[in-house]
Amino acid sequence: MRRVAKLSAACIATAALALSATACGSTSSENDKSSGSSGDGKGVKIGLAFDVGGRGDRSFNDSAARGADKAKAEFGGSVKELTAKTTDTEADREQRLSDLADAGYSPIIGVGYAYAQSMGKVAKKYPKTSFGIVDSVVDAPNVDSITFTEEQGSYLAGVAAALKTKKTHVGFIGGVDVPLIKKFEAGFVQGVKDTNSKIKVDTQYLSHGSDTSGFASPDKGKEAAQGMLDNGADVIYSAAGSSGNGAIEAVNGKKGAWAIGVDSDQYNIPGLAKYKGSILTSVIKNVDLGVYDVIKSVHDGKPQTGNSVYSLAKDGVSLSTSGGFIDDIQGKLDAAKKKIVDGSIKVKTTP
Template sequence: MRRVSKIAAACTVSAALAFTATACGEASTESTGSDSDQMKIGMAYDVGGRGDNSFNDSAARGLDKAKAEFDAETKELTAKSGETPADREQRLASLAEGGYNPVIGVGFAYSDAIAKVAKSHPDTTFGLIDSVSDAKNVSSIVFTEEQGSYLAGVAAALKSKDGQVGFIGGVDLPLIKKFAAGFQQGVTETNPKAKVQIQYLSTGSDLSGFGSPDKGEAAAKGMLDKGADVIFAAAGGSGAGAIEAVAGKKGAWSIGVDSDQAKDPALSKYADTIMTSVVKNVDSGVFDLVKSVKDGKPMTGTQTYSLAEDGVSLTTTGDHLKDVQAKIDEAKKKIVDGSIKVKTTT
């Protein structure tokens, strides 16, 4: 199991990149038997669910690994746009009442719902990804997104021809600002003359910025027109539009997020222009939690997956980073040993 640091203080409320603004969920139930002793794992996905080739799919990989290793029964529910807080609560409660343990909420939008449902189901262990709960039977699984983004900034600064780069955030929420802050710091500390354009696709309670590829495409085209030749999009489904736009500009690079987007079947045709992706290993957090429940020692409190534990990383698909890998590795070492302190706000 990957080493995980536990912290007592609540950290910045995180936001799933494929954010939940959702409606009544759809269920996909898989049962592998009727043994009453069989482990049952419940998963409540964010918008997009399994198959989004990004945030949710990373969680799904952890679920699949646990299912195979522990011969577990699983049930998966997926959120949709427009749902109410009560819908999220009902989704989690239905899993807990069905005997699923642990029950995992993928994305910070489940934080309020888990706080309520965990209290009424004290014998169930809940997992909350990308946010922090102080409930005694909840394991909060969070990541140092800013550290992975710093490394992406180093790469962007070194690969850009004239130091003009861009960052597209889905919504101006704390988590997305962590991505922006780390990226900007990595760029400017590598090339002090570089300029970083930062744009958010929506603000406040308007969550459309996480699911609008057309907005991502338009934002990327605007940045390209202003001279940017490397664009990092931390914008959920909207990022696909940015990646497509960048692919249409000769000599430009895009940077993906959450999963290795160069391997995304829907985006693989753009793999030659996807420089790297900032990956959050949500699958590790999911598997670690399930294993702890299986072992009879459920994780609770906050589990922080950092760069030191490979909780965040840069992908190397296509070998696009090979000419700058040494400098990226040097920056990683400095972050891990504390020589570089990465900011979480711009």
């Protein structure tokens, strides 16, 4: 169940530099949960350091949580969850990871690129502890870097948006303008333009730099989406954590408009059930698969390390079909996927 590819050390160093931007974590966490037994020697003590929003964001963090839940159900043991605040400093993130290591959790998984710098430091201090990080690359012998080709899934979302818009006008909402979210934008815009170059694409980011509130502000997402709808867009794709929930709500209030979800299959998220008739599709990012894989590797006594890349070809990213709203264009989406997988289409990672 490995489904991964290894990158060279040079690529790892480059990716680490590109993605070590800023962003989440905390000592006084918003959520501090433990589940399961304290460990009977047979299970795995899993430490989860969530990004802002934590479990219950109906998107990115929830996907990671599903992977941990599956592993716990299969292997036993316990799970400790700590959640970042938007006000966190680098010291907060480092302290959170250190607290989990001191308590004997292994693996410890940082859910989000913002943990890159702190994990690099903490992993060196605890060489016998296994770590995992989602969405960034940390070059350390006891760290598994779990990365995805978000731009490839987003390209397919762009194709779908281009084929479904009635107004030749679509929009993209990003949570924070960091390299990771730029990958979503780049793929989406390319997919739209490759399908119909005449389509207008509006782009908006909800926060910038070290301000990570854009990942946890549904009100900001709703306002941004409403502005795009008022400006004429009728398909809006959000890569903004729980802020995207607000965008979906706004789209649901506009007859004939479509929202495209992200990370989880948002059509099937209970908390979004009343809006599901407006969710065209979702770019599913199987964070749960990456989290499960690293936990399983530790359970099996062979901790996974290096850069584990989950691509479109390996089902690391995909488009959901729930609701049947893209059934009529599935053939064209399959054709685009085939071209990405065989290399005929090279998807950009920067706008």
